[in-house]
Amino acid sequence: MSVVMDRSPEVRKASLRAQSNQSAPVYRGPERLHVADQEWTLGNCLAKINWLHAPILVLPPLATIYALYTVPLLLKTLVWSIIYYFITGLGITAGYHRLWAHRSYAATLPVRIFLALAGAGAMEGSIKWWSRDHRAHHRYTDSEKDPYAVKNGLLYAHLGWMILKQNPKRIGRSDITDLNADRLVMWQHKHYLKIATFMAAVFPTLVAGFGWGDWMGGYFYAGVARLVFVHHATFCVNSLAHWLGDQPFDDRHSPRNHFITALLTLGEGYHNFHHEFPTDYRNAIRFYQYDPTKWLILFLSYLGLTKRLQTFSENEVQKGMLQMEQKKINERSMKLKWGTPLDKLPVIEYEEFEERSSTEPLILVSGIVHDVTPILESHPGGRAMIRSGIGKDMTAAFNGGVYDHSNAAHNLLSTMRVAVVRGGMDVETWRKMPSQDHLTGIIGK
């Protein structure tokens, strides 16, 4: 049984057509071009900036550098910053991403409230806004409609798509009716700026301030610097995870698996798997791969706090990997010389084979005529053996009658094909095998 790898050409063509439809320039009538689609000029460069996002992305790194020179970093504050990095980061990965964008599991209300608040502390927009873009990203990966398509450059996928204004009509649509019907999600969306400011800046400051009197450190390290780290860690899912690593499941699109990306992104680095099986609550499927987001979800499920963890079966996972391996084998196979295909060989009469054999070293095996010149002097079974076969049907001798040749010998034989004998393909010769014993006198002795 061979693995069905490629879809039929019809299917391929049609899906190509569909894709090119997607990225075709969109006609919008006589109205003006959206600023995002205009050429860069001195006049429009300020208008091209998204003035809501840009400060959130540019100021914290500057403030962090300022703090490093002026605000002492206490050990307690460092530990708290790291803990808060994980809390807000997991708010994005376990909450925004795996719970709401993909619904890969269900969670009880306390967990959902916790994740909605923690995720807000990462200042990456509301659940609703984030998930809408993310679903479009999955649905239109790498196309024009992908909000953070890596084909526009690594920096674009990482930051550019947020710093620059987007034409909202360009971004693919996605179905978020489930989120619109979710009261917690809508509450978070409505009060987003207040909640996010509190969770990103105020709360970490209060903890360090009331806890050990480090108000400045709490603000600058657990608040601002931590935010910078969470930002770039999660942004790496859109940039690095579409650029670095291998593609064990599907190589038609950009998502890739890499351990380093996983380390940086709390386990979201097995991104080739994730795009293939987006509703699987896991990103890493092996126990030795780093996926703390999965571990958290699984741990909470033991406590009864998360439920209905979705997985694709190992059967489906294996099939994907197998097909990619098959594809690679096929590619390698195409680079090798296997000999002239049977249907490209001239058909000759048996008499012609016998005749030509008096001047050329031709041997008949399985109805195919082989010119054994390349191996006449170097045949591993000796010159005498191969000479004895010239002008004869050596099917049985070659296949065990004299010697049961290896795969390698069969392969080599194929490269020497020069013709097919008419009616010779019916392997009638096989039935005659015992009578060929005289060739050596050894068999059946």
Add this chain to the structure above:
Amino acid sequence: MSVVMDRSPEVRKASLRAQSNQSAPVYRGPERLHVADQEWTLGNCLAKINWLHAPILVLPPLATIYALYTVPLLLKTLVWSIIYYFITGLGITAGYHRLWAHRSYAATLPVRIFLALAGAGAMEGSIKWWSRDHRAHHRYTDSEKDPYAVKNGLLYAHLGWMILKQNPKRIGRSDITDLNADRLVMWQHKHYLKIATFMAAVFPTLVAGFGWGDWMGGYFYAGVARLVFVHHATFCVNSLAHWLGDQPFDDRHSPRNHFITALLTLGEGYHNFHHEFPTDYRNAIRFYQYDPTKWLILFLSYLGLTKRLQTFSENEVQKGMLQMEQKKINERSMKLKWGTPLDKLPVIEYEEFEERSSTEPLILVSGIVHDVTPILESHPGGRAMIRSGIGKDMTAAFNGGVYDHSNAAHNLLSTMRVAVVRGGMDVETWRKMPSQDHLTGIIGK
């Protein structure tokens, strides 16, 4: 293009037949059974021993143990023993094996004399005797006619076949006309006992004796103990190399590749390769694999002392590996569920599909009816999407019209097959694709 893996069933059957012919009990008329073929009894057990080989194999280990307690081991003698181990070992591997048994390269007279003498110092019989058995081993690997078939047990392949008498009629015949015509080989054969005794015992003793006065050490360490090591190192090619390791080229027979065997046997441990490509002067084909025998032959060729080094092309080598990988993929593939094969599905009319869809969640894709119950609630694209497809032909939608589903989705789809629609396999539907845009209103907008 897919890799041609298995031979046709006819070929397989015939070669099986040929093999079983080989190992079938041989009728020898009314004469008495050869002692090797008799049951073990108290009366024949001494007669079953080969009294020429047994002492050569049993006494040196005993003498070595004796020496360890009574003869001091000088550093100089140790170094000389190791050097002489390599010299005599290479006499076997580069000389007996790769030069004479396989003719994998040609050598000038001085090199041939050197190898014939060095090889004799390993006390493993004359070139002629050794090569005859070795060629039979290659030709009849694992069969009844294999002189050291590992299927008789690891110990048999390592030692037993020499310590016990063999029925000469059982061992497969091999063509050694080239060796019979070789004057050096015949000279070595004729004077073998003298030459071997001199090279194995006298010469190493003389070197240590005249060199640094260590006559006893020379005899016991560079002579006897060194012989034990060379013996078991080279015997490992017949035992360990047919037992430990992997089979990247062919798994129908016992030869295996392993680094440890290579270390023990001066590079003969890539034995799966070697049985596949026996006239290749290399056993290891990668620079990082351990094959000092190859290095010696190659080095001597730079000096003009060896010539016509035979190799199989990388093309042939790659083909063998590819086929084994293909075989493994096929085996894994057979263990997975790919869905009901198309020809096992019932054929129904389009009307029946539409009718049944009012009660069952059936979706038509590429002329095949799928029961999507398993994914109705957990479809990654949402419930609405999949519900919208029930009772309809979703070929275009599934393949890019709405969403260009991944390999994983295609695989999953196949597992849900329940019927084929009559005349539906002609993918006529594809041509209609653009008109299906109304499904979402997004494409071509």
